[in-house]
Amino acid sequence: MTVIAIANQKGGCGKTTTAINLSACLGRKDRRVLLVDMDPQGHASLGLGMRCDEIPGLYEVFAGEASLGEVILPQVAAGVDVVPATISLAAAEHRLPDGSERERQLTMHLAHFRHRYDYVIIDCPPTLGFLSINALRAADQVLIPMELSLFSVDGIERLRETVSLLRDRCGLDIPMRILPTLVDDRTRLSRTLLRQIWERFADEVTPLMVHYTVRLKEAVCEGLPIIDFDPGCVAATEYNRLADEVLKGLGERRRDRVQEHAGTRTNDTPANAAQPLNTPKPPSLSGGRGHPRRTVLRFPGLAAKNIQVAGDFNDWVPDQGIETRIVGNSVEKILLVAPGLYQYRLVVDGNWQDDPVNPARIPNHVGGHNSLLRVQETAELMDLQ
Ligand SMILES: Nc1ncnc2c1ncn2[C@@H]1O[C@H](COP(=O)(O)OP(=O)(O)O)[C@@H](O)[C@H]1O
Numbered sequence: 227m228t229v230i231a232i233a234n235q236k237g238g239c240g241k242t243t244t245a246i247n248l249s250a251c252l253g254r255k256d257r258r259v260l261l262v263d264m265d266p267q268g269h270a271s272l273g274l275g276m277r278c279d280e281i282p283g284l285y286e287v288f289a290g291e292a293s294l295g296e297v298i299l300p301q302v303a304a305g306v307d308v309v310p311a312t313i314s315l316a317a318a319e320h321r322l323p324d325g326s327e328r329e330r331q332l333t334m335h336l337a338h339f340r341h342r343y344d345y346v347i348i349d350c351p352p353t354l355g356f357l358s359i360n361a362l363r364a365a366d367q368v369l370i371p372m373e374l375s376l377f378s379v380d381g382i383e384r385l386r387e388t389v390s391l392l393r394d395r396c397g398l399d400i401p402m403r404i405l406p407t408l409v410d411d412r413t414r415l416s417r418t419l420l421r422q423i424w425e426r427f428a429d430e431v432t433p434l435m436v437h438y439t440v441r442l443k444e445a446v447c448e449g450l451p452i453i454d455f456d457p458g459c460v461a462a463t464e465y466n467r468l469a470d471e472v473l474k475g476l477g478e479r480r481r482d483r484v485q486e487h488a489g490t491r492t493n494d495t496p497a498n499a500a501q502p503l504n505t506p507k508p509p510s511l512s513g514g515r516g517h518p519r520r521t522v523l524r525f526p527g528l529a530a531k532n533i534q535v536a537g538d539f540n541d542w543v544p545d546q547g548i549e550t551r552i553v554g555n556s557v558e559k560i561l562l563v564a565p566g567l568y569q570y571r572l573v574v575d576g577n578w579q580d581d582p583v584n585p586a587r588i589p590n591h592v593g594g595h596n597s598l599l600r601v602q603e604t605a606e607l608m609d610l611q
């Protein structure tokens with residue numbers, strides 16, 4: 227059983243929408259899912275068409291009036307059972323005796339269901355109080371939907387502080403992954419914020435995002451997950467991809483796997499071949515000027531992996547505007563970029579890392595490195611035809 231808390235103390239960033247639709251997509255992939263509504267507003271239950279005002283829910287479980295098994299609503303969507311919440315959940319904390327076990331209530335109740343569910347998805351409230359702490363203590367991973375706005379970054383920093391507090395106090399190291407939501411990449415602001423998030427949070431950002439679409443609001447009104455309401459729409463595809471990432475492990479770090487390929491050279495010279503840039507100190511990075519040039523990044527020996535490239539040149543949106551070719555056992559990424567100096571990173575099987583073939587790199591603010599790519603004014607980089 228894997229427990230994923232969908233958390234962010236900012237309201238309206240897509241927590242409930244993500245909890246509902248991720249649960250439904252996992253259920254459709256034949257996984258047994260328990261969706262725990264941990265928000266006293268009860269929107270996760272409501273969004274799946276359940277009005278739960280009159281029935282026992284998580285409050286009654288915390289208050290010792292019912293067992294978790296007694297309040298579970300079976301098959302609310304295909305493969306998805308739900309633990310409902312009502313407004314009284316906000317008062318649950320006061321029904322519990324003092325002591326450290328208060329924070330472990332959910333963990334203890336879920337322990338009995340370890341073999342019944344493959345995934346437990348917890349829809350957290352927009353506060354970092356008793357309920358969210360219970361969710362975080364139960365969680366194997368935290369998924370943070372992040373609406374692209376100037377205030378979102380601040381919320382994430384505070385959530386991070388809480389997670390590191392738990393690490394220090396309880397020895398829990400819970401991986402966090404950020405999912406950009408309500409993305410409208412037609413606007414310049416959205417693109418700028420996306421880029422800032424990728425630069426600032428680097429490895430913690432999933433290579434996925436959920437775009438803004440009114441179909442998600444319409445689905446909620448109908449009490450249906452998006453894959454039932456409109457299986458062909460973009461949001462259905464995006465939440466399905468998120469479910470695929472979750473099945474692959476989401477927060478797992480597998481950074482070492484590609485190191486064995488570092489330094490591999492080939493006959494012709496792709497732009498990221500192992501040659502350090504002549505930059506003794508971190509260069510001032512400049513985006514491109516002049517005509518775009520066709521530039522190739524080659525990754526020998528990685529054809530079996532799913533590689534995406536994100537950098538200054540494509541607003542840090544993985545593979546945006548980039549063509550992919552498989553040549554033998556190499557992956558080639560073909561970019562059209564103006565001459566200039568750029569930072570980029572790779573997403574290899576869902577995990578962010580710098581380019582192992584390219585020794586030119588600079589530290590980023592999250593303790594890792596970004597790779598550097600210089601596109602020359604005059605030089606033809608590579609003739610692909
Ligand atoms: N990708 C999206 N596109 C359009 N509307 C969305 C999207 N994600 C969420 N919404 C809408 O935004 C509002 C807030 O989303 P919700 O999931 O309830 O956020 P939270 O649980 O974080 O408060 C809801 O009306 C929801 O339908």
Ligand SMILES: [Mg+2]
Nearest residue numbers: 241242265269
């Ligand atoms: Mg919510």
